[in-house]
Amino acid sequence: MGLFSILDMSSAGMDVQQARLAAATANIANSRTTRAADGEVYRPLQVVVSGEPGAAVAAEAGGAPTALPVPVASTVTAEDAAPQLVFDPGHPDADDRGFVKLPGVDPITSMMDLISISRGYEANVRAFDVTRTLLQRTLDLWRNR
Numbered sequence: 001m002g003l004f005s006i007l008d009m010s011s012a013g014m015d016v017q018q019a020r021l022a023a024a025t026a027n028i029a030n031s032r033t034t035r036a037a038d039g040e041v042y043r044p045l046q047v048v049v050s051g052e053p054g055a056a057v058a059a060e061a062g063g064a065p066t067a068l069p070v071p072v073a074s075t076v077t078a079e080d081a082a083p084q085l086v087f088d089p090g091h092p093d094a095d096d097r098g099f100v101k102l103p104g105v106d107p108i109t110s111m112m113d114l115i116s117i118s119r120g121y122e123a124n125v126r127a128f129d130v131t132r133t134l135l136q137r138t139l140d141l142w143r144n145r
Contacts, residue, residue: 006131013124019074020047020117024110031105034093042103043077050074081105 023045030042081104089098 007128010124010128010131014121014128016047016049017117017121017124020113021121023047024113024117027103027105028107028110028114030103031107031110032102034091034100034102041083041101042105044081044103044105046076046078048074048076078104 027044030036030044033042036042083101083104085099086102087098088094088100091100094100
């Protein structure tokens with residue numbers, strides 16, 4: 001695996017963390033939203049990461065290069081997140097029994113996700129910086145020959 005492919009992987013990792021950050025902040029911002037623009041309860045977002053081969057290449061033990069998957073993030077609505085029913089008969093969106101539907105978002109879990117996202121992003125930035133420094137030192141050695 002070359003140093004440039006490490007830069008590509010670190011960059012892709014930062015893109016994934018950025019998508020996770022956008023989804024987590026949208027979920028936290030809408031955790032108490034009773035109605036979305038379409039009149040339904042807000043559906044929490046989640047990030048799905050899949051691999052697309054071809055961008056990064058590594059050599060196997062036999063020397064033949066093989067494509068490594070580069071993570072690609074897409075944001076989708078969480079279909080399995082059931083809305084929470086909260087008893088609040090004075091709320092304008094309460095049903096006949098006095099219950100209000102709130103999104104199935106746990107703000108505490110979402111805040112913990114933000115810490116994980118921050119650390120993941122920092123790790124990718126650090127790997128990127130170390131690789132960039134190694135490349136710079138290699139070029140400096142080559143120039144000073």
